Amino acid sequence: MINNLIVSGSPHIHKQESVSRIMWTVVLSTIPAGIAGVIIFGLDALWVILVAVIAAVLTEAVFEIWSKKKVTVMDGSAVITGILLAYNLPPNVPLWLPIIGAVFSIAVGKQVFGGLGQNIFNPALVGRVFLMASWPKYMTTFVKPLSYDAITSATPLAALKEGKILEHISYLDLFLGKRGGCIGEVCILALLIGAAILLYKGYISWHIPMTYILTTAVFTYIFGAKQLFHGDWLFHILSGGLILGAFFMATDYVATPLTINGQIVFGIGCGLLTAIIRIWGGYPEGVSYAILIMNAATPFIDRYTKNRIYGTS
Amino acid sequence: MVKLAENKHHSENKPTCSMPLPKKVYISLIQHLGKICVPEVKVGDKVSCGQRIASLPSGLYSPIHSSISGTVSAIQDCPHPVIGRAKAVVIQGDGREDGDFSKSIRSQPFSLTAQELRDIVLEAGIVGMGGASFPTHIKLNPPKPVNTLIINGAECEPYLTADSRLMVEKTTEIVKGIRLIVSCLGIKDVYIGIEDNKPEAIRAFSGFDDIKVKVLKSDYPQGGEKQLIRNILGKELPRGKYPFDIGALVQNVSTMFAIYEAVYKGKPLIERIVTVTGSCIKEPVNLLVRIGTPIKDLIEFCGLNEEPAKIIIGGPMMGIAQYTDEVPLIKSSNGLLLMNKVEAEVLEEKPCIRCAACIRGCPVGLMPCQINLASERSLWALTKEYGASDCIECGICNYVCPANRRLLQTIKRAKLEGVR
Numbered sequence: 145m146i147n148n149l150i151v152s153g154s155p156h157i158h159k160q161e162s163v164s165r166i167m168w169t170v171v172l173s174t175i176p177a178g179i180a181g182v183i184i185f186g187l188d189a190l191w192v193i194l195v196a197v198i199a200a201v202l203t204e205a206v207f208e209i210w211s212k213k214k215v216t217v218m219d220g221s222a223v224i225t226g227i228l229l230a231y232n233l234p235p236n237v238p239l240w241l242p243i244i245g246a247v248f249s250i251a252v253g254k255q256v257f258g259g260l261g262q263n264i265f266n267p268a269l270v271g272r273v274f275l276m277a278s279w280p281k282y283m284t285t286f287v288k289p290l291s292y293d294a295i296t297s298a299t300p301l302a303a304l305k306e307g308k309i310l311e312h313i314s315y316l317d318l319f320l321g322k323r324g325g326c327i328g329e330v331c332i333l334a335l336l337i338g339a340a341i342l343l344y345k346g347y348i349s350w351h352i353p354m355t356y357i358l359t360t361a362v363f364t365y366i367f368g369a370k371q372l373f374h375g376d377w378l379f380h381i382l383s384g385g386l387i388l389g390a391f392f393m394a395t396d397y398v399a400t401p402l403t404i405n406g407q408i409v410f411g412i413g414c415g416l417l418t419a420i421i422r423i424w425g426g427y428p429e430g431v432s433y434a435i436l437i438m439n440a441a442t443p444f445i446d447r448y449t450k451n452r453i454y455g456t457s
Numbered sequence: 458m459v460k461l462a463e464n465k466h467h468s469e470n471k472p473t474c475s476m477p478l479p480k481k482v483y484i485s486l487i488q489h490l491g492k493i494c495v496p497e498v499k500v501g502d503k504v505s506c507g508q509r510i511a512s513l514p515s516g517l518y519s520p521i522h523s524s525i526s527g528t529v530s531a532i533q534d535c536p537h538p539v540i541g542r543a544k545a546v547v548i549q550g551d552g553r554e555d556g557d558f559s560k561s562i563r564s565q566p567f568s569l570t571a572q573e574l575r576d577i578v579l580e581a582g583i584v585g586m587g588g589a590s591f592p593t594h595i596k597l598n599p600p601k602p603v604n605t606l607i608i609n610g611a612e613c614e615p616y617l618t619a620d621s622r623l624m625v626e627k628t629t630e631i632v633k634g635i636r637l638i639v640s641c642l643g644i645k646d647v648y649i650g651i652e653d654n655k656p657e658a659i660r661a662f663s664g665f666d667d668i669k670v671k672v673l674k675s676d677y678p679q680g681g682e683k684q685l686i687r688n689i690l691g692k693e694l695p696r697g698k699y700p701f702d703i704g705a706l707v708q709n710v711s712t713m714f715a716i717y718e719a720v721y722k723g724k725p726l727i728e729r730i731v732t733v734t735g736s737c738i739k740e741p742v743n744l745l746v747r748i749g750t751p752i753k754d755l756i757e758f759c760g761l762n763e764e765p766a767k768i769i770i771g772g773p774m775m776g777i778a779q780y781t782d783e784v785p786l787i788k789s790s791n792g793l794l795l796m797n798k799v800e801a802e803v804l805e806e807k808p809c810i811r812c813a814a815c816i817r818g819c820p821v822g823l824m825p826c827q828i829n830l831a832s833e834r835s836l837w838a839l840t841k842e843y844g845a846s847d848c849i850e851c852g853i854c855n856y857v858c859p860a861n862r863r864l865l866q867t868i869k870r871a872k873l874e875g876v877r
Contacts, residue, residue: 155852
């Protein structure tokens with residue numbers, strides 16, 4: 145007689161996919177943009193990234209120990225939050241800034257809602273807008289690319305907002321990241337390499353990034369200049385944090401809609417808000433706020449974009 | 458729909474072999490969807506192979522026959538592969554071979570009326586052999602006229618090859634069974650759905666003018682009734698309706714073979730093909746086994762590589778894990794799967810990260826993760842709104858979930874609450 149048989153409900157096989165494998169793959173996909181950031185802005189950028197990651201992981205661990213939950217920092221999700229927060233910071237900020245941002249991201253953006261899977265906003269963006277509201281000076285002072293010292297420079301979008309003429313910035317420079325900006329947002333090429341990994345693995349689908357970018361492009365083309373239909377849409381795609389946001393933050397599972405229809409609505413919403421803020425808003429850049437506002441709308445979108453059930457119309 | 462690792466290669470090319478007569482069988486009094494049968498024999502009675510031993514005067518049931526010749530040694534509570542425990546007739550075999558069924562052979566099968574066919578099917582104790590075990594004589598009496606017959610030869614569960622072997626080895630017999638139903642019920646179109654991973658079976662059925670072979674993609678759960686109807690007829694079964702509402706009748710290939718045997722051989726349903734497989738089995742096979750044989754006999758016959766940690770009757774997606782190897786086979790048992798410790802590991806459940814893999818995989822368009830959250834909070838009105846009752850329990854949601862959530866279990870719970 146065979147003893148000690150395991151009895152459990154069906155099914156009895158599993159795809160062998162896990163949350164931590166997904167999270168660590170996302171970490172891997174962000175690495176090209178990080179390397180590009182360090183090449184463009186120097187080692188300052190590397191310190192900001194490392195400090196943000198360590199602070200995020202420690203905050204998660206402390207919070208979980210304190211609330212007597214299982215410590216899950218090895219699942220990689222806090223690492224992603226740290227990386228994405230750092231990628232949204234200028235490279236020359238004092239190092240206490242990423243620490244405060246990471247603590248705020250994990251504590252207020254994630255753990256107070258109940259931890260992984262429970263947050264209603266993207267934690268990294270929560271941290272970023274908190275820093276933006278608290279220390280706007282540090283958050284809007286950017287350095288010149290490839291200069292490796294503290295020569296400040298305006299971001300292309302800020303220059304556009306102030307009505308300055310953009311000098312020496314070609315589309316190719318923007319694509320490769322030769323411009324002032326946040327650590328992880330400048331090198332479009334590196335971001336696309338990472339995005340390709342996630343798309344290939346099926347961890348993200350094209351629906352949110354494509355609708356987001358296309359909507360921004362169409363809207364800025366129509367309204368982005370004094371005359372209708374004269375906007376520089378390609379400039380808007382390549383500058384600011386649009387590519388970083390569209391592929392890495394607007395695709396965050398937890399705070400975005402579940403169904404494909406919902407994701408399309410979400411992407412269009414992000415695109416419209418980003419373009420509106422950039423063209424008529426008080427800030428030069430609108431990606432963070434656009435995604436956070438659409439995060440808030442996600443439960444509502446989910447409610448009205450359910451899939452059709454078999455046999456119903 | 459998802460692509461699964463098929464694992465059919467262990468047994469798909471092995472011809473069916475008969476297992477030696479079991480010494481003792483435990484024939485459960487409930488082998489069908491419906492009411493438990495009342496035994497017609499008592500302890501000490503001699504029974505012949507194929508003799509009816511339990512029945513009911515009316516209702517949703519199917520009579521039960523002795524699968525060997527011998528003596529009734531007990532009528533007692535026994536393990537049951539689906540409902541845990543149930544009363545069974547225990548028969549001690551006398552080693553004699555099959556009884557003589559020739560007296561109940563029909564000389565002119567094609568002159569049978571629908572009622573006569575139903576009576577034969579009822580007397581032979583035939584139930585749907587694809588898994589649900591619905592009494593076939595009732596299914597052959599649809600409340601509305603049907604004109605389309607869909608034969609399920611998909612066998613979409615990984616590991617299982619019993620239907621696949623039957624289709625290759627007993628093609629003409631299955632076709633004869635199909636033609637009986639066609640002539641008795643006035644069927645106009647006959648389709649047989651076979652997955653593209655069974656080229657031999659597809660070839661076998663391609664030579665018949667009156668049967669259209671529909672080659673289906675080998676995606677799970679292609680053999681589900683709703684999926685077959687959509688992928689063969691190109692239309693969906695409206696919610697809450699039965700196949701006869703759209704003029705269709707869906708039957709499994711094994712059931713067709715059982716009907717053939719009942720009519721042409723006079724033989725009741727006393728044996729079936731079972732795929733015995735899994736990493737713990739030395740020599741995976743397709744075995745022709747008498748109903749009521751305890752699974753330990755099958756395991757002994759096939760030999761073990763290593764101690765199994767989990768024994769499943771059925772396939773790995775919808776089969777049922779057993780708590781003992783003394784459980785006997787019933788009419789719907791199409792597979793016996795033995796998993797080792799590594800394969801049987803119960804994975805730790807983690808929080809849902811809303812990755813929506815379950816939603817993309819659900820073959821009926823549900824949002825399993827949302828039903829799961831509502832069910833865990835006992836929000837039964839919400840689970841109903843999300844359509845929990847439309848779940849076909851295929852198990853894809855659990856299979857794909859990276860957080861190992863027990864989605865199917867909580868949805869089943871919600872379904873029960875929805876009925877209440």
